[in-house]
Amino acid sequence: MKKTRMFPFERNRYFYGKLLTVRDFESEQKYFNDKRRLLNRLLFGSGVVAGMQVVPVDDKTITVEMGVALDYLGREIVISSPVTLKLSMIEGFTNNEYKKNVYLYAAYDEKGREPVHSVGNSSVRGEEVNEYNRYLESYRLFVKEEPPAPASFEHAGLLEDIVTLYQDSHVRVTQRMPKYANPGDVVDVVLIVEKTLQTPRVSLAFDYSAEGFDPLGKDGSSVRFLEPGDSQETEYRHSYSVKVQDKAGTVGKLTLRPEALELFIGDNRIPIDHTVTHGVDIIEQPVAERVLKDWYERPLDQAVEGYADQHVCLAKIGLLQLGPTYMIEQVERVPFGEYIPNASLMQRITLNGRSSSLNRFYAEAKAYDLSYGSTPELDVVYHPERNAFDFKLGIPKPQAIHDEIATGMLEVPLEKNAKTGLRLFSRGQRNFVTEEIAHGLGTGHVTIVVGLEETPKADAAVGSDGERVYYGAVDVFKDTEYEAELPGVSFGTLVYPDKGTFRIGMKLKDTAEISSLRVRWWAFKKLHDGVESSIPADIAEAIAFSQAAASEEK
Structure with a gap:
């Protein structure tokens, strides 16, 4: 299309007896083509009118669906049937690097068709000359590896x-x-x-x-x-x-x-x-x-x-490098928004929007996580062009507890034997088994840890050690400043997973001077498989110590 400000539109004037030449017929076509393309360019713009979706077929192949677009000179680009091509076969694709994005474009292209013998030219040139009998208004697909x-x-x-x-x-x-x-x-x-x-x-x-x-x-x-x-x-x-x-x-x-x-x-x-x-x-x-x-x-x-040199971009294609080759990972259609909207549809959308959005505000909200214990955050942005508020709310994460823990204490009396003067469990036995104890963690498997609790004496000096709990073998502290005034006791536990209860079994290994035993128990239950335990370090050490002591006794 020639520059209209320098070359006004001309059309043929017909009259009887006019001699029509090639120039006249070309002017006839050019007049309508140029005027239509000028109006396309100025009234509608450029971009995809309908269709032309780019769809990945496999790791290396794409299909461009049927569709219509207008280029930046107002020319119609028509893809009349789906086209399936390997990406490497499309013009502009190189093989030097595969970890990249490539951009698929469509351009207007004319191609000659139906070659026929030209009688007039052969009489002038003295040799057979062929000319195309038709122009096919076609298209060209090509790739660019640099973004526009x-x-x-x-x-x-x-x-x-x-x-x-x-x-x-x-x-x-x-x-x-x-x-x-x-x-x-x-x-x-x-x-x-x-x-x-x-x-x-x-x-x-x-x-x-x-x-x-x-x-x-x-x-x-x-x-x-x-x-x-x-x-x-x-x-x-x-x-x-x-x-x-x-x-x-x-x-x-x-x-x-x-x-x-x-x-x-x-x-x-x-x-x-x-x-x-x-x-x-x-x-x-x-x-x-x-x-x-x-x-x-x-x-x-x-x-x-x-913008005559600009073309319509149909897709941005993301590639992944796989050794010496590549694969298509993503296809983003019309990545730069080059669409031509329908005028009547846009009018209806605009009218409906006006009637329903007068004096109305809209809100868009997004939430994001903050670390546990943080102060909640709120950020608000107002967009006056669309009467919209954008709220961003930061919400602290809840404390992550991946295990449930329960604890309790029971006091087991020791009776003094009148003959020997020794203190034993009821009925003069060294072994004792408690009634069923509900740990409160529901049904399922739990781990029970048992220890002996020692309370400080009433006349203990100010600043001396307070309450102590011994887990595992107490006699390991013998002859040290941490020696307990407690008898040696072996513990065992019996768990009933279906009931949510357990029993504690005890065995006195030597005589006892105290009148009762204060037994502290802990129950641990895993809530989520595969999550690292959150048992406190000191309790975890006590579990390991008691298990080692039990195996040593055996």
Whole structure:
């Protein structure tokens, strides 16, 4: 299509006896094609109209479904039947590196068809000449391995100020702000991290300085992004908000200096050697009116041909390297939002939205975990362009208890034998078995630990040792300062898992001077299989000690 400002549209004028030549027939087709494409370009824009879904068939093959799109010159791209291709066979795909993202594009393409003998040319040239009898308005699929520049899309320059913080063959970090803002507006700054699937975890932290803006949120002018450890995405978006100051007619600036910016890819810190600055025009005029003004006042040649080299991106395809080859891991359809909406549908959506959203606010909420014992956090961001509040609530995690513990104490009296003067269990026996004791942990298997409790004497000096509990063999402390005034007792336990009860069996190994035994028991029950026990260290040591002592006695 020729530049319309330099070449006005012409159409044939027919009259009886007019001699029609090739030029006349070509002009006839060109007139309608160019005018239709001009209107397509200016009224509808560019992008996918319907269909053209990209679907992975297997690890190396994709299918592009039937569909219609308009390119950036207003030409119709029609895929009339599904196309299945191996990715390696598509134009532009190279085999030098597989751990990457590739971008599948569709472009308008004309192809000659039906070659026929040209009588007129052969009479001039003196040899047989063939010419194509038809043009097939077709398409071309090809791959690019570099992502398009964020500002290369038509509407990006009208709506947003986009800066690049860092870019290499595997990672690109950009940041976006609205190009215009009104005083008092709260605007979102969007940080976008694009990466390949096999690129290590990305983290970013920086402090920004602002002129014409006030930071919002609990972090002030500090921004932190950390890629989730279990995620498998190729793009992440992190937003923070600033409030526009009442300085109409000025340019607000948000600056990121390299010394205040830390970018890590895996364990490697990436040096940033340039300053990044956003410029936002603070205006009194409504932002939508200003954007429309810029749109309608753009030069016609820019509107028609300013993006002639741009093509419609159908998919971003994430690849994983598998040894000497690759596999398709993800397919993101129309990754840059190049769609052409239906005008009547958009009108209905707009009307329904207006009738139902007047004087109504919307809320979006996200919750995230905080460590146990932290103070709950609440961060609220208001989006005036859609009457929406964004609530972010930090909730402390509950205390993790993976085992249940119960304890109790029972006192077993010892009777004095009138003949021998020795104190034994009732009926003069050295062995004693308690009644069933309910541990309170319900049915199921439990572990029981039993110990002897010694209380301090009433006349004990101030500052002396207080209450003691001995687990395992008491006689190991004999002839030490920790020797117990307790008889040697062997313990055994009998557990009834179906009842939730147990018995304690005791055996006196030597004589006893005291009138009763104070027996302290602990019951432990595992709640979740495969979770590390949370038994206190001192109790765990007592269990191990008692088990070792029991095996030694045997």
